[in-house]
Amino acid sequence: MAYSLADYKTSVHNNWCPGCGDFGILNAIQMGLADLQLPPHRVAVFSGVGCSSKTPHYINAYGVHTLHGRVLPFAVGAKLANPGLTVLAVGGDGDGLGIGAGHFVAAGRRNVDITYVLFNNGVYGLTKGQASPTLALNKQTKSLPRPNASGPVNPLLLAFASGYTFIARGYAYNVPQLKALIQQAVEHPGLAFVEVRQPCPTYNNITTRDWYGGADRLDTAGKPQPRVYSVPDQEYDPLISEDSSEAQRLATIAAFTSKALEGGDAIPTGVLLRNLTQSTYGQRLEARLPGYHDVPPATRAIEVEGKSLADLEPLFEELRVV
Numbered sequence: 001m002a003y004s005l006a007d008y009k010t011s012v013h014n015n016w017c018p019g020c021g022d023f024g025i026l027n028a029i030q031m032g033l034a035d036l037q038l039p040p041h042r043v044a045v046f047s048g049v050g051c052s053s054k055t056p057h058y059i060n061a062y063g064v065h066t067l068h069g070r071v072l073p074f075a076v077g078a079k080l081a082n083p084g085l086t087v088l089a090v091g092g093d094g095d096g097l098g099i100g101a102g103h104f105v106a107a108g109r110r111n112v113d114i115t116y117v118l119f120n121n122g123v124y125g126l127t128k129g130q131a132s133p134t135l136a137l138n139k140q141t142k143s144l145p146r147p148n149a150s151g152p153v154n155p156l157l158l159a160f161a162s163g164y165t166f167i168a169r170g171y172a173y174n175v176p177q178l179k180a181l182i183q184q185a186v187e188h189p190g191l192a193f194v195e196v197r198q199p200c201p202t203y204n205n206i207t208t209r210d211w212y213g214g215a216d217r218l219d220t221a222g223k224p225q226p227r228v229y230s231v232p233d234q235e236y237d238p239l240i241s242e243d244s245s246e247a248q249r250l251a252t253i254a255a256f257t258s259k260a261l262e263g264g265d266a267i268p269t270g271v272l273l274r275n276l277t278q279s280t281y282g283q284r285l286e287a288r289l290p291g292y293h294d295v296p297p298a299t300r301a302i303e304v305e306g307k308s309l310a311d312l313e314p315l316f317e318e319l320r321v322v
């Protein structure tokens with residue numbers, strides 16, 4: 001059976017504001033999953049809390065709208081219980097890098113084979129536009145009574161420092177590129193992170209669609225100079241593999257760091273790091289529990305005729321302190 005974009009759509013009423021960048025990201029996810037020909041019943045989408053965390057309602061797949069900042073523990077747990085699922089975690093910058101920051105770091109250490117799409121608009125849109133962890137110091141969006149007194153966290157550098165093995169950045173209004181980035185993230189064997197820059201037209205009146213598009217930066221011919229740009233494939237190789245020499249690894253990390261530090265009037269998009277040298281958490285579990293992938297926890301019988309099959313005695317014996 002072939003799957004189409006329509007198979008990933010739902011009839012749930014969408015109440016995002018007109019012009020919100022969330023729409024482009026939702027479309028890119030749906031198109032990416034359809035192009036990968038993944039059966040919707042083999043996909044699970046998890047979210048935290050925020051405007052973007054309504055995404056699972058709009059995708060025809062399994063989905064759980066979880067708790068504020070807790071999307072990654074839910075998504076990781078589902079993947080470990082049922083490794084045959086394609087698992088996506090979605091949510092905003094406030095959700096993932098504020099209350100969820102500890103989980104963001106912990107997930108990186110495990111390299112579980114899931115994809116995390118971070119909708120980054122610099123504000124807490126659902127709660128009327130407070131400064132999020134990615135809003136720049138001294139910026140004053142329209143809901144703030146005073147300029148932001150805190151500096152921003154860099155999502156790409158935090159992902160790298162935490163151990164994410166695939167790191168990309170997209171832009172909500174470049175849907176074809178974003179679709180391709182999400183597809184590559186889903187296909188990556190390990191923890192993939194896609195930061196998506198998106199306008200919040202209701203509360204962020206600084207990094208607007210016009211701002212990203214460079215409407216205030218005209219060249220001599222009067223043409224806008226966009227701030228977002230695609231990193232050209234021929235100039236940038238994000239791959240670190242077992243075949244990479246130490247010098248090549250260091251060069252790739254230096255190039256990644258350089259791109260991640262760009263900002264202001266130059267916002268690179270594309271795949272910025274692809275590290276194939278780390279084992280996944282599933283592989284580590286398989287090494288300790290042979291047969292884990294053949295009979296994962298989600299498919300194991302837990303009772304027969306009302307009687308639990310769990311035998312805890314060996315565990316108690318192992319943990320006994322004498």
Ligand code: SF4
Nearest residue numbers: 016017020051125200
């Ligand atoms: Fe989108 Fe902002 Fe409206 Fe939320 S408040 S739906 S992020 S435009």
